[in-house]
Amino acid sequence: MTITGTPDPVIRELGSGEEGLWDAFVDSQPEATFFHRAGWKRVLEEGLGHRTHFLLAERAGEVDGVLPLGRIRSRLFGDALISLPFCVRAGVVGRSEETRSALEGAACELAGDLGVDHLELRQDVPRNPEWPAEQERYVNFRRVLDADPETNFKAIPRKQRAVVRKGMEAGLEGVLDDDLERFFPLYAESVRNLGTPIFPRRYLEKLREVFGEDCEVLTVEHRGRPVSSVMTFYFRDEVLPYYGGGGPEARHHKANDFMYWDLMRRATERGYGVFDFGRSKRDTGSYRFKKHWGFEPEPLAYEYHLVKAREVPDVSPANPRYRMLVEGWKRLPLPVSRVLGPMIARNLG
Numbered sequence: 037m038t039i040t041g042t043p044d045p046v047i048r049e050l051g052s053g054e055e056g057l058w059d060a061f062v063d064s065q066p067e068a069t070f071f072h073r074a075g076w077k078r079v080l081e082e083g084l085g086h087r088t089h090f091l092l093a094e095r096a097g098e099v100d101g102v103l104p105l106g107r108i109r110s111r112l113f114g115d116a117l118i119s120l121p122f123c124v125r126a127g128v129v130g131r132s133e134e135t136r137s138a139l140e141g142a143a144c145e146l147a148g149d150l151g152v153d154h155l156e157l158r159q160d161v162p163r164n165p166e167w168p169a170e171q172e173r174y175v176n177f178r179r180v181l182d183a184d185p186e187t188n189f190k191a192i193p194r195k196q197r198a199v200v201r202k203g204m205e206a207g208l209e210g211v212l213d214d215d216l217e218r219f220f221p222l223y224a225e226s227v228r229n230l231g232t233p234i235f236p237r238r239y240l241e242k243l244r245e246v247f248g249e250d251c252e253v254l255t256v257e258h259r260g261r262p263v264s265s266v267m268t269f270y271f272r273d274e275v276l277p278y279y280g281g282g283g284p285e286a287r288h289h290k291a292n293d294f295m296y297w298d299l300m301r302r303a304t305e306r307g308y309g310v311f312d313f314g315r316s317k318r319d320t321g322s323y324r325f326k327k328h329w330g331f332e333p334e335p336l337a338y339e340y341h342l343v344k345a346r347e348v349p350d351v352s353p354a355n356p357r358y359r360m361l362v363e364g365w366k367r368l369p370l371p372v373s374r375v376l377g378p379m380i381a382r383n384l385g
Contacts (some may be wrong), residue, residue, distance in 0.1 A: 045100050045135050047142040050074065050090035058092065061099040062129070063272075067160075068153045070271035071102060071123035075246040080106045080121060083242030084235075084382045089117070091142055093135045101130025103139040107152065113384065114349055118156045121383075124176060124315040125336060127159030140164070153345040162337040168348045169340065175333035177313035177326040180365050185301045196293070196328045203294025206258060210298035213253040216240055219265040220254075224374055226281025230321075233380040240267065240279065254302070256282075256295045264291035268299060275303040298330070316346040 050058055055074035062068040068257065080086045086106050093101035106121040108114075120126035128134035128143075140157070147155035160176075182188050189197065213219060216237065224234045244251050255265040266280030277299055282292050300311055308324055313331050316323040323333070340348050 045093040045095040045138055047091055047093050047138055048064065050077065050092050054092075057099060058090070058102060061102060065128070065129050065131075068102075068129045069125055070250075070269050070274070070276060071120055071126040072102060072129060073247075073271075074104075076104060076106075076120055076123065076126075078246050079239070079242050083239035084110045084122075086121065086382070089145075089146060091139055093130060093133075093139055095135065100132070101128065101135035101139050102195075103128045103143055103156075104144070105143060107150065108384075112380075114154075114345070115152045116154055116156055116349070117143070117150060117152045119143070119158055125158045125160055127157045128163070136163070138306050147341060147343050152343055154343055154349065155341040157339045158340075159337050159339070160334075161341060163341050164341075167341055170338045170348060172335070173317055174315050174336040174338060175318060175323070176315050176336055177331035177333060179311050179313075179331055181300065181304050181311055183304065185304045188300060188304060189297070191330060192297070193328065193330045196330070197308055198295045199290050199293045203256075203290035206289045206294075206297075208263070208289060208291055208294045209257050210254050210295065211257055211304070213255050216244065216253065218255050218262040219253045219267060222262060222265045222286075223267075223279060223281040223285050225283055225370055226286075228370055233384070234374060235279075236382060239382070243267065254295065254299055256286075256291045256298070258285060258289050258291065261285070264295050266295055266299065270308070270377050273308050275299065275308045276312040276314060278314060 055077075058074040062072045062074075074090065077088045077090050086108060089105045089107070091103040091105065092099060104120045104126050105117050106114050108118060108121050119128075128136045128139045130139060135306045140163070143155055143157070157163070160341050171205045179191075182191070189200075194199065205220070220237055220240065223240075227234050244253075250270045252268050252270065253265060255262050259261065262283070264280065264282030264286045269278055270278040275367060277296065280292070280295070282295075286292050303311065315336065316326060316333075318333070327333070
């Protein structure tokens, strides 16, 4: 399908076999992120069964901008076109303001044609002051790494450093895994305990398949037993721990704390220069955890073009509509949560 914004540039959808063309442009743009990569199209379609619309802008036959979009249709959470579901930020990227505006215009037109409730653009900075926006709910945590691991360790606040040392003294060891056999049970139990439905295993496996060496699993062992594990993305000089969790022994041995330090240490030794701790909602447990590491929150700008909706959706766990569901989910037997969770999680976006 071809979608026209302005005569120049021309906006269309990414075609089959053009993923390399898309990624070459993404790699050339400093503001582009891991979440702009073309592989997310396969991940969302094959791993979760969602429809995608990856908009590509061309000028004089050359790629001039991109905007990846995915559609989430849910009776519980609504119908939305998002850049990009399950990703921190994947807003419009273009060589010029004309191209960026054309992509946004095409996205608005597409949202209207599809009849969704709203279009959601996830980005670092606001671009459309006339749109409803959320600039307070979500923040990101990033820090530049020193080339010396010891300098990075000393940059961790004293109390958190002491927690990491306890993990070291407990004899914890980080091991890279080739599959999800040890990761998935640890992840599944951890997110159930937080009141969050687990993703389908095929989605996590699709991430590994599509992104290959840029998607890595680090598992922390205590005397040979896996106690915590994290799936991490790599992009340019950035390391992005994304999905993770720990079993019953993780808290006792400070395994999660040790895990993130071990990941940071390994990344430094491999030449990576930025540790991206990811997105959190303000004043949540993960927000406070990252603050304890000395990371400072950076606001994320999520903007909404309303189509059928009359207001910005509130899908926060703090919303009374969902709070009872969260508390009830924490009490579900683990086998039941593994069966029901994927059916819900795929629609959270």
